[in-house]
Amino acid sequence: MANKKIILEKNQGHALIAESIVLNGKKVYIESYGCQMNMNDSEIVASILSKEGYNTTMKMEEADLVLVNTCSIREKAEQTVRKRLEKYNSIKKINPKMKIGVLGCMAERLKEKFLEEEQMVDMVVGPDAYRDLPNLIVEIEDGREAVNVLLSKEETYADIAPVRLNSNGVSAFVSITRGCDNMCTFCVVPKTRGRERSRDPKSIFKEIKNLKDRNFKEITLLGQNVDSYLWFGGGLKKDFNKASKEAQKNAVDFALLLDKCAKTFPDMRIRFSTSNPQDMNLNVIRTMSKHTNICKYIHLPIQSGSTSVLKRMNRKHTRKEYIELINNIRNILPECAISHDMIAGFCGETEAEHEETLSLMEYVKYNFGFMFAYSDRPETPANKNMEDDIPIEIKKRRLTEIIQLQQKHGLYRMQQFIGKEVEVLIEGNSKKSDAHWKGRNSQNAMVIFPKSENEKVGNFVMVEVTNCTSATLIGKRVG
Ligand code: SAH
Ligand code: F3S
Numbered sequence: 001m002a003n004k005k006i007i008l009e010k011n012q013g014h015a016l017i018a019e020s021i022v023l024n025g026k027k028v029y030i031e032s033y034g035c036q037m038n039m040n041d042s043e044i045v046a047s048i049l050s051k052e053g054y055n056t057t058m059k060m061e062e063a064d065l066v067l068v069n070t071c072s073i074r075e076k077a078e079q080t081v082r083k084r085l086e087k088y089n090s091i092k093k094i095n096p097k098m099k100i101g102v103l104g105c106m107a108e109r110l111k112e113k114f115l116e117e118e119q120m121v122d123m124v125v126g127p128d129a130y131r132d133l134p135n136l137i138v139e140i141e142d143g144r145e146a147v148n149v150l151l152s153k154e155e156t157y158a159d160i161a162p163v164r165l166n167s168n169g170v171s172a173f174v175s176i177t178r179g180c181d182n183m184c185t186f187c188v189v190p191k192t193r194g195r196e197r198s199r200d201p202k203s204i205f206k207e208i209k210n211l212k213d214r215n216f217k218e219i220t221l222l223g224q225n226v227d228s229y230l231w232f233g234g235g236l237k238k239d240f241n242k243a244s245k246e247a248q249k250n251a252v253d254f255a256l257l258l259d260k261c262a263k264t265f266p267d268m269r270i271r272f273s274t275s276n277p278q279d280m281n282l283n284v285i286r287t288m289s290k291h292t293n294i295c296k297y298i299h300l301p302i303q304s305g306s307t308s309v310l311k312r313m314n315r316k317h318t319r320k321e322y323i324e325l326i327n328n329i330r331n332i333l334p335e336c337a338i339s340h341d342m343i344a345g346f347c348g349e350t351e352a353e354h355e356e357t358l359s360l361m362e363y364v365k366y367n368f369g370f371m372f373a374y375s376d377r378p379e380t381p382a383n384k385n386m387e388d389d390i391p392i393e394i395k396k397r398r399l400t401e402i403i404q405l406q407q408k409h410g411l412y413r414m415q416q417f418i419g420k421e422v423e424v425l426i427e428g429n430s431k432k433s434d435a436h437w438k439g440r441n442s443q444n445a446m447v448i449f450p451k452s453e454n455e456k457v458g459n460f461v462m463v464e465v466t467n468c469t470s471a472t473l474i475g476k477r478v479g
Contacts, residue, residue: 027059027065029063030069031069032104034104037222038104040173041127045133049133068100070107072108073188088120169216171217171220172220174220176229177199177223179196185382186377186382195237195238196225196237205260221272226273227281229257230254254272269293270293275298277315296443300325300338301370305360337368339367341371342402344371345373345395348387365413366406417473421462422475424447424460427439427457436448437451445472446471450476462477463476464477
């Protein structure tokens with residue numbers, strides 16, 4: 001099923017952007033691991049480098065500079081990056097001029113330690129320091145090591161138009177917030193990406209307008225916690241109360257931003273990710289119901305179905321409050337798809353608490369899910385204050401139970417589309433056959449259907465769903 005494939009991609013961190021860039025005759029290759037935000041950050045990095053005269057190619061072997069944009073969310077994600085660093089270093093032996101730079105969350109987490117411990121990298125650059133890349137590259141070209149891991153209160157890269165890497169020319173990510181203030185006890189993100197800041201709506205609209213002019217048809221507004229978006233002139237969200245009365249009065253929250261996006265770009269599909277249940281409110285759900293071009297899909301991670309586990313995780317809501325939110329979504333947006341993130345085997349999780357996760361899933365019957373075994377991350381509040389006491393076999397068994405239940409629900413949700421007509425945005429050829437198109441419906445389900453005349457990538461078409469697998473809807477064009 002579609003979500004299973006996505007889980008694999010998330011777990012194995014092989015959602016890659018591999019590009020190399022030619023600068024003044026020099027070539028740079030970028031590889032990205034982790035979340036959508038990282039993919040978008042690599043596009044920002046490519047843009048910063050292109051202003052310095054860089055162009056892209058795809059051959060790592062001939063690169064003078066290899067950049068790897070890294071993820072720290074689970075131990076496995078870091079292991080994957082370490083393996084890649086070994087690979088780059090084996091190539092460096094053949095091409096000794098080649099320099100290696102580490103970007104993103106692992107760079108921020110390990111800082112100078114990367115240079116000391118690994119002896120494998122020349123440059124370490126945190127997520128808020130990409131504007132400094134041209135200077136840092138000069139340093140390493142002169143034979144010095146370079147590190148910039150300063151986190152910022154202001155940086156949103158608002159004025160930088162990302163260079164779209166590996167793009168299908170149809171859908172693009174647009175970052176609206178950076179960092180996170182939530183301090184979930186298991187999570188390394190607040191440490192690696194700093195405090196939450198929102199991006200100026202004007203720059204968001206400018207970027208979407210530019211995408212529209214280049215024929216893009218769908219955008220995904222991105223942030224660790226998009227529903228917490230709040231623009232009041234810039235700076236950290238936690239300083240909102242210190243802003244002037246005027247700035248507070250004119251503030252733009254997520255529901256308003258979404259409403260303006262949908263009105264300003266009526267021909268584009270709008271998606272967003274990720275929603276934290278504590279910040280998702282009725283205004284957002286009502287705004288979604290007002291506009292047909294806002295996709296009816298909400299990624300609403302809960303992590304556990306047990307209120308006591310949620311408390312230990314420092315998630316700011318209970319199981320009951322989450323169920324109320326789900327009920328509100330079902331009432332106002334009956335056709336809306338919902339997905340989750342779930343962690344199996346968090347510190348102290350009892351069998352009864354795990355059962356509560358399964359029963360919550362049974363209640364919601366999620367369309368998709370991203371599921372993980374708890375991974376203890378250095379210097380998180382859970383790492384400092386709690387014991388990672390669930391044996392790995394039990395974590396794995398609970399994870400398997402969660403995945404199997406999700407597969408059942410995913411198939412059930414796919415089957416509900418059979419016999420219905422859905423609007424599909426054509427994204428490209430189906431993987432298996434050039435005679436078929438692939439594209440997604442509003443609910444984010446992948447749809448495959450035979451090509452007919454007068455259609456092309458980027459068209460919206462109506463498809464009648466005739467069959468499904470757990471991963472894909474299969475249909476035929478109507479109208
Ligand atoms: N704010 C983002 C969270 C990004 S992390 C969001 O709400 O989606 C993405 C997911 O990784 C989290 O939702 C969580 O399920 C998982 N995750 C984070 N830290 C983890 C850890 N230490 N062990 C296992 N999974 C973790
Ligand atoms: Fe992490 Fe929780 Fe923020 S999962 S990214 S601290 S909402």
